[in-house]
Amino acid sequence: MRKFLFRSLLALCLIALLLVAAVWTIEFYPQRNSHPPLKLAKGTLAIEHARIYVSPTDAPIADGTVLIRDGLIAEVGPNVVIPADAQKVACNGCVVTAGFWNAHVHFTEPKWKWAEWKAADKLDAQLADMFLSRGFTTVVDLGSNPAETFAIRRRVERGEVRGPYIYTAGTALYPPHGIPFYLKETLPGWMTAIMPQPATPVAAQAVVRRNLGSGADVTKLFTGSWVERGHVLPMPLNIVKAAVETTHLNGKIVFAHPSNLAGTQAAVQGGVDVLAHVPDDTRGITPELFTTMVKQNMGMVPTLKMFTTTVTSDPHYMDPMYAEVWQFKADGGTLIFGTDVGYMTDYSTEQEFTELGKCGLGWQDVLAMLTTSPAARLGQSGQKGTIAPGKLADLTILSADPAVELTNFSKVQAVVRSGAVIWQR
Ligand SMILES: [Zn+2]
Incomplete structure (x- = not known):
């Protein structure tokens, strides 16, 4: 009897140990080294006879050269001497801008599962399809499984696969009992049950600290969550404030999903930095609210x-x-480009540019959304956002001029990141 009990206990211990090992391998091992150092490509690259938009506000250079050395912009202008050893990037009347940002993406589609162990060529093709072929050199993931996002980021930065630089919110925070209906309808119940829905300010602070501590770069809050069709549940203000305060104390910023008036008010009063969407239920939203947001x-x-x-x-x-x-x-508000790809499975960007045109925006406004505004918001103006000597050589090369037609921002010919051509049509 005693022998039997001993054996049962041993078997149980073994099973528990295996379970812990499995969870660790699947969830925590891929999250190691979540901030790998940036690698700059060695060598000299030249893009000649290009129309260059160095920034959204500077006059374009009609026929110029961008010279890149060891990952950084070395020179840009109409009369740049190209060294003999420079590798030339095909241009043929191309348009060069600073690398584009997409400040709202997700790695939640099933194809990103097991990113840690996925074949490099497969991951390469997926990253090209979703980001590089659309011109994105930097993206902001606003809520995914950190095991996936950190594994992808590490593999990109180590040079195993080609992709954009990835910022991530880790896991998003929802109001208590506040998982959106479209997630409840598509994800398994156990998964939505473990998604953070802090009920108190202290619990919210703990989630934020855990997220940032594990390597997240921003916080994402559902200050207004569509818990049912036609019903938005706002996040309690004390929870928003607590999450924002902890994020700011860590020197990071907060994105919020507002949905309606109550969700927008919670974001504004709670001190959120960026709305991740325009509020889609516009009832009750006044111009004064926008004035406050801009202030x-x-x-x-x-x-x-x-x-x-x-x-x-x-x-x-x-x-x-x-x-x-x-x-x-x-009113002077800062718009930032983002498409919510990952949630949205159609990755093409052409229509977003058409939609922005319908709002009355011009190509310079849109170029700022794609480059200078997100770079400034993420504290990267010194390294990214414009084409200037000393900055990172992150460039988007277009085959048509967006000043002529906004949708030409979607006609991407090649992408350079940290001084290497990482994608070409
Ligand atoms: Zn989203």
């Missing part, structure tokens, strides 16, 4: 194509959102 220096990522393709293109739904984006911009 607080809040940014906004409109994600208009996501709304028009995944909800409805009905003008009754979309027109007020175009008006909100225009109002925010007219």
Whole structure:
């Protein structure tokens, strides 16, 4: 009897040990070394006879050269002497801008599962399809499984696969009992149950500290969550404030999903830095609220194509959102480019540019959304956002001029990151 008990206990211990080992291997091992150092490519690259938009506000260089040395911009201008050893990047009347940012993406589709162990060529193709072929050299993941995002980031930065630089929010925070209906409908119950829905300010601070401690770069809050069709649950203000305070104490910023008036008010009063969407239920939202947002220096990522393709293109739904984006911009607000790819499975960017045009934005506004504004918001103006000597050689090369037609921002010919051509059409 005693022998039997001993054996059973031993078997149970073994099973428990195996379970712990499995969870560690799947969830925690891929999260190691979450901030690998940036590697700069060696050598000299030249892009000749290009139309160069060094920034959204400088006059374009009609026929110029960008010279890159060891990962950084060495020179840019109309009369640059190209050294004999420089490798030339095909241009043929191309347009060169600073590398694009997409400040709202997710790695939540099933194809990113097991990113730690996925074949490099497969991961390469996925990253090219989702980001590089769209011109993105930097992306901000606003909520995914950190095991996936950190594994992808590490493999990209080590040079195993080609991809953009990735910032991540780790896991997003939801209101108590506040998982959105579209996640409840698509994810298994056990998964939505473990998603952070802190009920107290102290619990919210603990989630934020854990996220940032494990390597997240920003915080994402659902200050307004569509818990049912037609019903938004706002996050209690004391929870928003606690999460924001802890994030700011760590020198990081907070993105929020607002949804409606209550969700936007919670974000504004709670001190959130960037709205991850334009509020889509616009009822009750006044111009004064936007004025307050601008005064607080809040940014906004409109994600208009996501709304028009995944909800409805009905003008009754979309027109007020175009008006909100225009109002925010007219008041001096900072718009940032983002598409919500990952949640949205169509990765093409052309329609987002069309939608931004419908808001009354010009190509310089959109170029700022793609480059200088996100770089400034993430504290990277010294390294990214414009084409200037000493900055990182992150460049997007287009085959057509966006000043002529906004959708030409989607005609990507090649992408340079940290001085290497990482994608070419
Ligand atoms: Zn999203």
